[in-house]
Amino acid sequence: MAKITVNPEYNLPLIAENAGQGDIEKRLYRDGQLHVEGVTQKALDDALAAYNHAQDAPQAEPSELETLKAALKAKGVLADADIVAAKTSLQAAKAVKA
């Protein structure tokens, strides 16, 4: 089994895939090290050396609310103006409570 010491912010699935292992059950992060089964140490070292965090960083998934808003907008149910109106209404309600 190959392993590398790596920053947890890095795109570990991409590094493992570039080393030749795409199976999530063949990799584990433990005590600051990425362990990968089924690849050589050189392949994993090379994948880390080739990794460019500026362009390869993992992309954050949108929140459930953002996903819902995007879906409603795509269907024409919700417009940007509706979101602005809702925010304004919430802010006004908070101001009244305060």
Added chain:
Amino acid sequence: MSVPLISAAPKPFRGCLLKAANGTSVPSGTMTALNFTDEVYDTDSFHDTSTNNARITIPAGVKKVRLTGSASITSGQFLGFLKNGSLAWAYEGSTEINITNTSGEGTVSSHVLEVTEGDYFELGVSHSSGTTKTPNINKTYFSCEVVA
């Protein structure tokens, strides 16, 4: 004729309860073994707070245990047990759960597992949020209860 009443004294409890380490990083898209630096109790040195502190190690004389793990990390996390350094879930007698509530809080427990001295277990978690997460240490625990 009266029947003599025989009652055995209950055996003392054996097991451990561990609390997660502060600041453990759980990267996105890769199963991670959680570290535990605090012991609520540990009756038989199942755990070491500094060396290999992700592990619960089975001591001599223990044949069956039940494991429980709880974690609060992020919605959509998978939580399960890893055995003897395996990179995959320990399916023998237990499985992982998919925690989908918005707070990302959940608990997984095993069936009674047959073990031998030196076996060790870790609490594994994975998520795919796209960002590195840190467990809520007040809601992230790992325990072992000796059954036999």
